[in-house]
Structures are given as structure tokens and as C-alpha cells.
Amino acid sequence: MSQIDVSSVLARRLTHLQLLEAESIHILREAAAEFDRPVMLYSIGKDSSVMLRLALKAFAPKGAITTEGIGRALPFPLMHINTTWKFREMIAFRDATAKGLAFNFIEHINEEGVKAGMNPFDHGSNEYTGVMKTVALKQALSKHEFDCAFGGARRDEERSRAKERVYSFRDRFHQWDPKNQRPELWNLYNGRIRKGESVRVFPLSNWTELDVWLYVLVEKIPVVPLYFAAERPVVKRDGTWIMVDDDRMRLEPGEKPVMKKVRFRTLGCYPLSGAVESEATTVEEIIQEMLLTKVSERQGRMIDHDQDGSMELKKREGYF
């Protein structure tokens, strides 16, 4: 028996980020292998950017890259559910990403909702999100017959997410039943489903917001510039700054946009995304602010706190 080389054993230790990365790659490969028609839901935010990088790590080892573009290596398309109320910078970032890496890209818009004139002002965040996000997502999944959809949700985002599985089972109406989820042990995921049923797969389940930003930093992953502080035209609503991103923004009588140095912690539809005043213009500074601040991430997202436990209600209906 040869002597154990202590230094090499010590060197063979992964940091927590490397462990999370290895685990996420395992999940992505497992689901891609076991489902017939997987799709990655790409929401343009930092979590999607990290998930996308992990997918490239899973399926595009160096040396395997084809001339058509690195994104072609992925065994599934990317899909963006466009509510038509996203920040313009998000759409520009999305298009550049899709084009630069040559992804197989699908955009889905709920055209019926557009025709009905759905907007976040007249219909309230609940109804609007229901039609333009939840219904739109279900439409798209059914239309393309996707049986597996990767999402960038994390368990640390909100209390009801803490019990979410990595493989989150949905019935044929895309609904989530918290009482009917399969036990998940070790790294053995059960991807067996019947026709019409589907599974949402969350490769970032065990990542925290801080892990995501650290990974963005370490891996130099491009993110939408809206995450960084800059002078932007905003109005104050319900204690948070809302950006006036285009002329569809309805101003209240007497309301006047002001220029403030702000950034966004989470990105969604611009009239529903609250900005925070900030000086952070680099990823390091964002992390610094985050570590020193004490307000959790989803507070800037207005759809969550319509009522306590509202995320759980949305998920039951099919929201991501």
C-alpha cells in the first residue's frame, strides 16, 4: 500500500462554489438525459445568466465547440416569456446574448393578453402577472410540448421556496401540489412522468443570492447593466423607486420623474421592479452593499407581498 500523499489530498478539496457548480452541472445533465423535450427558461436576470453559464459548463467542454457557436452545444433551447413590459436594456441584453452565443432561442408572448390590452396599471400586479407570465408560460410549455423546464429559482429567495424540490413535479395543468411532491434523496432524481405531465428543474436550488453574485464575479459572467448604479429617471411609489423606462409609464397627477443614482436587485417588468439608491457600479461593490444591507432580495419585487404567503398561491397556479 503506497503512502497517502497528504498534500495532494488537501489539494483535492473543492470550495463551496465549486461544489455548488459540480452539483448544478450534475442536475442539468441528469434532466437533459432523462426528459424528451427539455427547455431552459431564460428570464435575462442574473440567476438566468448563472444558470446559462452552468449549462455551458455541463454541455460545452472546451474542445467540443462547434464553429456554429457555443450555444449550439446545449441539448435544449432557451425560452423567454416576454410580458412586453420588460426594461429595454433587458431585451437588448437578451438579444445580444442569444446572437453572440448562437443559442436556439424561443420568445413567447401571450398575444391574447396583448390584444386584451393587459398592463400592470389597469389590472393590478396579480391579474397582470397571472395573464402575461403564468398563463403565457403554460401556453408556451403546452405549445412546444416541453416536459422539463429549467428555472433559476433558489430556495433562499422566499420562505415557501425552502421546501421546493430540485425536480418540482407539475400535473398536466402545470399545477404544483405541495402535498404531492416526490421525496428527493442523495442525488437520485426521479424524472418519470406520464404524457402531459412535466417537471420544473431548479439547478440553482442550493445557491444563495450571495453565491450567485460571487459566481458572477469569479466567472466574469455578463449581466444586464441595470444591476449597476447609474442615473436613471424614477418616480417614488409605495416607498420604492420605479423607473420610467418608456412613455407607456403612467404618471400620477403631479408626479414628475427625477434623476437618481439607482440600481435593481431583481429585474422583471419595469413598472413592478423597485430600484434602490446605490453607488455600486461593480460586482464587488454590489456584493459589498448586499452584505452591509439588511433588506432581502424579493422586497424590490412587488408581486410577492400583495399578501403573506402569496408566492405559494402563485406557484400552485403554475407560476415559476
Place this chain on the structure above:
Amino acid sequence: MQSTETDLIRRDISGYLASYQQKELLRFVAVGSVDDGKSTLIGRLLHDTGMVYEDQLAAVKRATQMEGEEIDFSLFTDGLKAEREQGITIDVAYRYFATERRKFIIADTPGHVQYTRNMVTGASTADVAIILVDARLGVLQQTKRHAYIAALLGIPHFTICVNKMDLVGYDRGVYERIQAQLSEFTKDLGFTSVTFIPISALKGSNVVAKSEHTPWYEGKTVLEHLETVPVGLSYEQSHFRMPIQFVIRPNLDYRGFAGQIAGGVLKKGDEVMVLPSGKRSRVKSIDTFDGSLDEAFAPQSVCVRLEHEIDCSRGDMLVHPNDLPVVERHVEAHLVWMSEKALDPQKTYILKHTSQSARVQIDHVRWKKDLDTLQEVPAATLDLNEIGRIAFSTHRALFFDAYTTNRQTGAFILVDSLTNDTVGAGMIVGPADGAEKQDLDAAMKELRAGSGLTPKTQVSPRERFERMGQKGAVVWLVGRPGSGRWSLAYALERRLFDLGRTATVVDPTDEDLRSMLSAAKAGADAGLVTVCAFPSYQRADRKALRDKVGSERLVVVYVNTDEKLCRERRPDADHDAFEAPQHPDVTVALDQVRLDEAAETILDVLGERGQFTDARAYARGR
């Protein structure tokens, strides 16, 4: 978050992040019942390490209607609405916090016996188990149960927090009694370390900061312990195993085998063997998105290219040829049952092990654990939350290590092929024949052997019962020649059919009795109510019948029609040879009751026997 850390973040974020990236990851499972204070302990850890944000704090305060300093820490961890209303946690929840040294993933599991499956789930990936013991109550049976499960799931480090020390006046004697009792109990369970900590989760004593009330305690606080207990599992350094998940083949020039290394180290140039083909090759390169590696180790996710074009696909495993796992189709394992529907040993399940799936038959349930006494007791099946030992066979060979050697290659789940639910979690003990050594030839022979499953029906009687709403049975009519057996048989068949049951009459043919018995048995096996009136005049005939079909699904009907009448009807027959049955299940005399009345009498017996799923529908049908 400690203030020195805050200062560092403010002063030198780059330096802070550089060290932060070097953090280790530790997964632990926290187990306790509603009243043990587990949620309070976790809430306390999250709060005191700065992982609770102000809006969450505000939400918790709102939820409890509390003001000021008194916070219900347990509310940070309560998740789903239904549970908040019930005031208990009923599923595994995962929580996260980090200190300067480590990031922690907590699997937060309820500890009640009916939630054994949740504890098992949370324990399956944990390096450390934290169990809470109420200082006032001492060591309970559930404490021992938790220790047993933690050991079974291969958790190396076992930690007992003796909680609510404030309520016993921080009495050293109380703590030491519990320590002595549990040390004795856990010493043979195989833990790498067993640690005791006296705490008060409510007051924060010895959780993050050392308590002034326990000067007699010289050990670490809970957080110090979690920050210093060794991470990483020994198998990660030992035998090389890599289950193939995915073949990456973007073009004709590239073919890589992607997977997460489940044990050991792989180096460029290593000779490897592919299981199950047994083909050998050398490692040409170990690829990642960021470039190639000279070596890779567990649990890295990599992509391996080989020098030769050999066949290899998902479910296969890469190993070193001089260091094979066990290759077997007949396996012994511990099994935790996780479904409301009991284990059905007659049924075929789907087993998922590493990246491969196989059909599996349960050969034996050896025993189950009585979770109150921790004794092994005989069992024919396993119910929800029960743990037992089984022997099973797979239709093709598995390549595995004992679970105690490698938690990745020794673990499996069972899936119900009908509902697709995950119904069982298994930990492999070893090959069924108990052989400890297996040479290469034996392994290869096993790999090339046919199915390990005995060819037999894969539809269990219970599944048939659930589908058809009835159990298979033989209704055998015994009587003299001319007693009207056949007329009654067909009347009974018609009546059953009208009631929505599935029945058949095994017709008179030129066959002999043996063939008729076989035909009747086949009908009953298929789930039919099989009616037969073939002559069986001798007692020996009826014994053969009973032996063939089995008493539990046989209804012997004595058609006791008046002998004189029978002789009149069939003067040609040999009436003296007839021996009346000694213990018929039903007796009917067709000279006294009508055919349909006789049929109803037989139906009553079938109904009483639980022959049909829906007894009331049967009654209404009448």
C-alpha cells in the same frame, strides 16, 4: 454577522471576497419534534449569523403580533401556509447561512415517527446530524431512533444538543446523565464522532456565543463545532467511480463521457474499464468548459475522452480495471419505505441507482425495525415510514459498492412503475450471497449473464385486485350425477356478469380432472371468478383440488339435491361411487330452492370473503 467581518467588508471587499471564495461547504441535518426547540435553534443560527433580513424580521414580528425584543425565532423557518396554520413543519426544508469559514446547508426535518421519510431524505446528503434532546425530558425513544437513522444513512458526525438547559438551571448533572446514556447507546453505531453540547436555543446559550451559565462545559458552541468538524467523506479519496450521465457528441471529432465523479481520483493516461461492457481504454483527456485537467476527483463534474472508440452510454460506469465495484444481480439492502401504499413483494419496481435504472423484484423481506424498541422483527412487507432489510434481484447487473463504503454508488431509490412515485430509499449492504471478494472473471460472468429476475408474472395479485375490483377464485360445485351442477354453474356466471363482475365457467370437455384443475387455477390466477362443475365424486378428487388451487380462494359448493331425484334423472350413472364432501363452504339443494336463489347463496359467501372491492355496490346490485 460579527462586527470584525463587517469592518473588513467595508474596508477591503476584494480581500474579503478572495477569502470568502475559499469557504468550505458543510451540509447538516437538524432533527427534532415540534417541542424540542429545533426551529428555534435554526432561527437563532440564522439570526445570529446575520442571515435574517430586516423585512423578514418585520414579517415574523407581524405574524406573531409581537413588539420589541422578544422574537419567536422558530418563525423564520416555518414555510408553507398550511403548516403555519397547523403550527408544525411537515416537510424537509433547506436553509442556508454562512460564516467566515464555511457555507452551511441545513436540511430542516421534523422528527416525529411518522416523518421518518423526511428525516431520511434530509439525512441522505448530510455530513453532520444535529439532534435535539429536551433537558427536562432526557433521552427519549425518539432520540435513539434518530441516532439509528443517522447511522443507517451514513452520517459521519453525530451531534446531540441538550436543549432547554435554562429550564433545568443549567444543571451539569442533568447534562452528564444524558451524555452518559447516549454515549453508551451510540458507541456501536459506527459514527466517526459523537459530540454533546448543552444549549438553550431560546436564550442563545452555547449556540453562537459561549454561555456564562455553563462554566463547567469546556467544549465548543454549536456554531464553533459546525465550523470545525471535518468536511468531506472518506470515499471521495478512495476507489474511482464515475457513472456516465450524458454522452457529449457535438460533431464527429468529439465524443466525451460526461458525469460527476462518485468516488476517487482519475488521472489523464489512466487505464479505465467501462462497465458493463468490460472494454478497456486509456484516458485521453479530462475536459471541462474551462479547459482540460491532469486529474479530477470526487465530486467534480467532468467530461472524459478515451483513446479508443469504445461503446459507452448513459448508465455505464467508468472504473479502474484493478479496482472494480461489486457486479451483481442479487443484492441485499436496507430499505426505507416512503409510500402510503405498502411494499408489494409480488410487484416489479423500477430501481434508480447512479445513472442507471433497472427493473427489480423483491425476493425477501428479511425483517423490519420496530422503531420504538429498535428490535428487528419478522415482516412480510414494509409500510409507510418503516425500515427493513430486503433481498432483491435486478433484470441486469448493478455495479455498486456497499453504502458504508460509498454513499453515491451504494444508494438507490425505488419507483412505482404505475404511479411513478418515489416509494423507497435503499442502502446496499452487499451481494445476496454475501461474497466479499469477486474476481474479474466472476464480475464479467455476472455482467454477461441474463436477467436476474426469475421469469414470472410482473402483475401482482394486488394490482389485479385493484384493477378488476375482485380477487380470483374458484367456485367448485360438487354433487351427484344429475344434481344440476352445470345449470347452477351457468346461472351463477350470468348473475356475476350482471353484477359487473368478471366470471367464467370452465366447460365440460373430454379432459381429465387434472386438466380441469389446471384450467380452473389459471382462471383464478388471472383474477376471474372461475366456476367449475366437472365431476369430482371422490374425496381424493377434492383434496387434489384444494392442493392445486389453495383453500383461501376456493369455494366448495355441495349441490345436495335429493338422491332419489338424481337417480331418476341419471339412471345410467354410478351413484354409489359418490362420496359427499365433509366440509363444504355452502350447501344448496336444487329440489328445495330455485337456481337463482342458490346462486345468491353462493354470492353471499363470496361477498363475505372480501372477494370484491366494493361490497356495498355488490349489495345494491342485488
